[in-house]
Amino acid sequence: MIDAAxxxxxxxxxxxxxxxxxxxxGRFTLDHRTxxxxxxxxxxxxxxxxxxxxxxxxxxxxAHSDGQVALLLAPGEGDLGAEGYAxxxxxxxxxxxxxxxxxxxxxIQTLRQLLPPEALAAEGAQTRMPAVGWPVPCVRITxxxxxxxxGAMLDVARHFQPVAHVRRFVDLLALHKLNVLHLHLTDxxxxxxxxxxxxxxxxxxxxxxxxxxxxxxxxGAYTRAELAGLVAYAARRGVSVVPEIEMxxxxxxxxxxxxxxxxxxxxxxxxxxxxxxxxNVFGVHDAVxxxxxxxxxxxADVFPGPYVHLGGDECPDAEWERSRAARARIATxxxxxxxxxxxxxxxxxxxxxxxxxxxPLGWTRTGAELPAPFTAMAWLDAEHGRTAALxxxxxIMAPYRSTYLDYPQSADPRxxxxxxxxxxLRGVYDxxxxxxxWEPEAARRVLGTQAQLWTEYARTPAELDYxxxxxxxxxADTAWxxxxxxxxxxxxxxxxxxxxxxxxxxxxxxPSPHPERTAACEPTTAVRP
Numbered sequence: 001m002i003d004a005a006x007x008x009x010x011x012x013x014x015x016x017x018x019x020x021x022x023x024x025x026g027r028f029t030l031d032h033r034t035x036x037x038x039x040x041x042x043x044x045x046x047x048x049x050x051x052x053x054x055x056x057x058x059x060x061x062x063a064h065s066d067g068q069v070a071l072l073l074a075p076g077e078g079d080l081g082a083e084g085y086a087x088x089x090x091x092x093x094x095x096x097x098x099x100x101x102x103x104x105x106x107x108i109q110t111l112r113q114l115l116p117p118e119a120l121a122a123e124g125a126q127t128r129m130p131a132v133g134w135p136v137p138c139v140r141i142t143x144x145x146x147x148x149x150x151g152a153m154l155d156v157a158r159h160f161q162p163v164a165h166v167r168r169f170v171d172l173l174a175l176h177k178l179n180v181l182h183l184h185l186t187d188x189x190x191x192x193x194x195x196x197x198x199x200x201x202x203x204x205x206x207x208x209x210x211x212x213x214x215x216x217x218x219x220g221a222y223t224r225a226e227l228a229g230l231v232a233y234a235a236r237r238g239v240s241v242v243p244e245i246e247m248x249x250x251x252x253x254x255x256x257x258x259x260x261x262x263x264x265x266x267x268x269x270x271x272x273x274x275x276x277x278x279x280n281v282f283g284v285h286d287a288v289x290x291x292x293x294x295x296x297x298x299x300a301d302v303f304p305g306p307y308v309h310l311g312g313d314e315c316p317d318a319e320w321e322r323s324r325a326a327r328a329r330i331a332t333x334x335x336x337x338x339x340x341x342x343x344x345x346x347x348x349x350x351x352x353x354x355x356x357x358x359x360p361l362g363w364t365r366t367g368a369e370l371p372a373p374f375t376a377m378a379w380l381d382a383e384h385g386r387t388a389a390l391x392x393x394x395x396i397m398a399p400y401r402s403t404y405l406d407y408p409q410s411a412d413p414r415x416x417x418x419x420x421x422x423x424x425l426r427g428v429y430d431x432x433x434x435x436x437x438w439e440p441e442a443a444r445r446v447l448g449t450q451a452q453l454w455t456e457y458a459r460t461p462a463e464l465d466y467x468x469x470x471x472x473x474x475x476a477d478t479a480w481x482x483x484x485x486x487x488x489x490x491x492x493x494x495x496x497x498x499x500x501x502x503x504x505x506x507x508x509x510x511p512s513p514h515p516e517r518t519a520a521c522e523p524t525t526a527v528r529p
Contacts, residue, residue, distance in 0.1 A: 012137060013495035014113050015473050016177055016480035017488070019084075024138035026091040028068075030057065030115070031133030035064030039072040045104035046071050048236055052112060056121035056502075057134055069094040071104055083179070083238075084144030087111065089136050105238035106177050110141060113175075117502040120175075147433060149396050149448030150479035151180030151242075152472060154464075157187035157253075158275075159211075159455040160220025161464070167233050168461070172468075172505065174237035176476035181234055182309060182450060184244045188252035188272035188280070192221050193243070195298050198258065198291070205253035208271040212456070227302050240305045242361065247292060248282040248345045249315030255280055261288050263319035263326065275456045277314045284320065284329045284341055293352050300356040308353055309377075312346050312362035312370065347371040361396075364388055375447070379404075386438050389445035397449040402431035403475065405467045406454040409508050416466065417457045425511060429474040429489060451475045462506060469500055469507025 012023065030053075038046035049071070050061050061069065074097045080086065085098040085107035096107040112120060114136050152173055154166065170181055185193045191205035202221035211218055222230075231241050253271040255262040262269070263283045272278050282288050299308055320326040320338040330337060333344055350360040350373045362370045365380040367387025376393040378385030385395045397403075407423035408415040433449040434442075451472055458464050470493055477489055493510065500507060 013492035035067030037067035147448030151450030153182035200257035244309035246311030389442035
């Protein structure tokens with residue numbers, strides 16, 4: 001709760017909303033005399049605080065045993081949970097406590113938001129320190145998240161984004177206490193992750209002749225060092241990077257590089273230049289399984305997190321129906337027919353992932369098609385998440401009607417091109433990952449939620465900024481906090497946009513507080529990009 005008796009302070013428009021906030025009299029001042037005290041285990045958090053504040057404020061925040069700003073781990077305070085924290089700002093000191101290091105990282109982002117927006121400016125945009133120092137309002141905050149999984153998917157397969165932009169995106173996720181970057185690395189239109197044993201994946205699969213008839217070649221791929229560096233960069237900010245390597249469908253870029261992995265090995269393909277669902281899928285012969293195992297071995301080396309996303313959705317079986325090798329596999333595996341190859345394939349690669357100590361993630365459009373080991377990412381309808389949960393899957397809610405940020409934000413014809421339909425700010429805010437009518441056993445299976453930034457129609461970082469903000473703020477708010485208050489969120493977001501501006505984020509201006517909302521404004525397509 002936010003203390004209703006506390007005097008209103010506009011600068012306390014925190015996003016996401018803290019669990020409990022009480023405004024206290026006075027303010028603390030950060031200046032050149034301010035030292036930083038890091039208790040045992042808090043050294044990494046202290047280093048991050050300096051890294052984030054020094055570029056804009058010019059403050060060194062030197063280590064000092066009596067530092068006015070103290071970061072402390074308090075393992076005995078288990079009620080704070082894995083990511084909770086307690087922050088007290090008094091006129092003479094700042095104390096941030098957490099039971100786990102992740103909680104300190106979340107509290108640091110709150111402390112940043114309490115500072116004037118200029119203190120968030122990016123490196124190279126250093127602001128002159130006010131004569132009276134940098135003020136921090138006195139508060140007492142106790143905070144913890146509602147959901148463990150709070151993420152955003154960035155599609156770099158359709159339009160490649162340089163690693164510097166991805167790092168900046170990580171910083172923005174961390175500011176909003178989002179803790180998962182789902183990186184969509186491969187698809188029909190491009191393969192962006194290098195695999196040492198299969199160099200043509202990026203040499204050929206990382207380039208396409210054009211995009212949906214625009215006549216403009218597109219290419220790009222990361223180096224292994226860039227991806228490893230991104231993972232480390234994100235980890236320091238409390239963000240886990242989850243790679244997505246699509247299989248058995250959405251595989252055309254890989255088949256362009258290695259035709260022998262397909263169902264028609266003699267047919268030469270190019271990375272797809274169109275959007276939608278391509279009929280070309282991986283074959284089911286042993287060489288394909290060896291390829292997938294080799295790729296996943298390298299993925300596990302680069303991405304140490306517990307999850308690997310295998311796509312697993314939108315896999316037409318027309319090629320399998322015509323394939324002699326597929327018919328042989330059906331016979332030897334004792335399957336009912338071509339339609340059963342999808343589950344067999346995913347179960348086979350999931351078993352390999354399990355041997356690597358990883359958990360498989362997959363998209364679901366029904367809630368019933370993924371094998372048992374998978375965590376299900378429900379995108380077509382929220383009720384499919386309920387179906388998956390009742391079948392024993394852990395679930396991440398990503399319904400396209402409220403989390404797909406590639407839809408236009410209004411029906412205004414001046415909006416950038418996107419999918420057919422509209423997803424406005426209120427539509428994202430109203431996303432409920434665990435609806436009240438669900439059975440308790442289904443609700444308990446919901447790990448959290450995430451937003452999706454598909455990039456068929458977004459080529460540049462500036463276009464991604466416009467699509468993501470402020471809608472991503474709405475998802476961050478409801479993923480972290482169980483409290484729902486649309487007018488309060490609008491009020492907080494109004495000030496929060498000054499922080500985004502200081503960070504160079506050029507999102508969409510806030511719409512009217514009372515826009516007309518009709519059924520026609522909802523997304524209408526039901527095909528995952």
